[in-house]
Amino acid sequence: MANPEAIMKKQTRILTSVSRLQVSRVSGVLKKALNRVARAGIARGAPPAWFGYRGVPHETVQAYFARHSGSADAGTYKTVHPRGQATNPLPANMASRDQLPDDQGWWGYSFWDVPERTSDETFIATVPDCLITWYKDPDKKNDFYPAILNKDSRAFDMRELRFRPLHATTLSRSPKPARLKKATWFIERVYHNHSHWLTAHMPRLLLLREQGLLDQVILPPERSATIDDSLRLLGLKPEDFQSYDPDRPLIVDELTILGTDRFRPELLQMVPEAYGVHEAPAPHRKVFISRLRAARRRLVNEEEVWKLLEPQGFERVLMEDLSFEEQVRLMRETAVLVAPHGAGLTNMMFCPKGADIIEIADLGFPNPNFYALAAAMGHRYWLIPATSLGDVHPLEKDLQVDPVLVSETLNQMKV
DSSP, X not given: OOOHHHHHHHHHHHHHHHHHHHHHHHHHHHHHHHHHHHHHHHHTTOOGGGGXXXXXXXXXXXXXXXXXXXXTTSOEEEEEEOOXXXXXXXXXXXXXXXXXXXXXXXXXXXXXXXXXXXEOOEEEEEEEEEEEEEEEEGGGTTEEEEEEEOTTSOEEOBTTBOOXXXXXXXXXXXXXXXXXXXXXXXXXXXXXXXXXXXXXXXXXXXXXXXXXXXXXXXXXXXXXXXXXXXXXXXXXXXXXXXXXXXXXXXXXXEEEEEEOOTTOHHHHTHHHHHTTGGGSOOOOEEEEEOOTTOSSSOBTTHHHHHHHHGGGTEEEEOGGGSOHHHHHHHHHXXXXXXXXXXXXXXXXXXXXXXXXXXXXXXXTSOOTHHHHHHHHHTOEEEEEEEEEESSSOGGGOEEEOOHHHHHHHHHHXXX
16 A cells, blocks of 8 residues: 555655746746847837846947948947958878867867868957946856947947846846946956966957057956966056956946957967067977866876876976966977967967977867967967866866877877
8 A cells, every 4th residue: 555645745746846847937938028028128228227137139349330330429440350261281190171070069160160260350449338247157167257238238249248147137236337438348258267368368458559559458457467477578567557346337438349359360479479489599398288286177197198208308397387477488498389188288379480289189079279279370280189087067077198199199290
């Protein structure tokens, strides 16, 4: 005979599950309805704040200027580099493009695309009456997410700078915005990341300096030592820049913004030029970047790999032990750079043109960024496939590489 208490518990669980499903469905219907009402209200000129910043429409900067075609009040738009297509070599140890993964994943392009990768336009635009907001996501290691609303209450849709649901929540809870007459915003998502700072932000600053537009640049108040050191090494003092209150959004009467492609050669090559790499003596060092102290993406059989590299005259380096200036100095002297996939590979930007860059990477979760970076810098790129380990997010997994593949690559290079 069935236990009455067990039957009761089972029925309660079923009813609870059904009730939650119904609530979820009703909640979803209500959210969609509220968003429709909000979009309609905003389209008719109602302030987004009336609707808790729900339903904010998105548009590209180009679409904004197209809507305001011929209006002197819309602002200004200048193309610095038109959209263009690169012609890049294959990885030096691959004979066919078909050996490259064609999975675009999160990146919007794949390894297979890099040989003929299209670079988006570089532009500088100045627009009136913009609201800038941001938040840090505690569920994503406090990554920084900025967004910009233009004078028509539309959010600019740009690379790594988009209006997200948490922006609506942040704005609804924020105090009254601070106001600036003029400012230049160049800050993207996760600016504090070593790789994002050097490949996405530093070229923008150098472009602004070239265009004589550094005066109104806003720096984030929370900066890493790398950020400040990279500026000081260029003769720029972080304290001379304006900043913002992290707890208050900004309204800017006249805002300058940039659109750039993170792997556009013309932009990336400004970095080694600014740091004097082209004037450096001929490089002679062979460097292996270790991730022994990394919390993720470690090379679990690093010692096996090191036994192959050490007799060939490689130095094993922990980048976290070096200041930014020391990293630049080391890379200026480096002819061959070997590393598992990770931010340390970004330092190839400071290697003299034509360096050999060997990346050990998991091609099951292919990230083509370092291949694109090496191609843009004019380096010779080698790709050694590795196996990922662990039942965790792909970005967290450790790597294991077959030492035979490493040895074969070194023999091909004739190091």
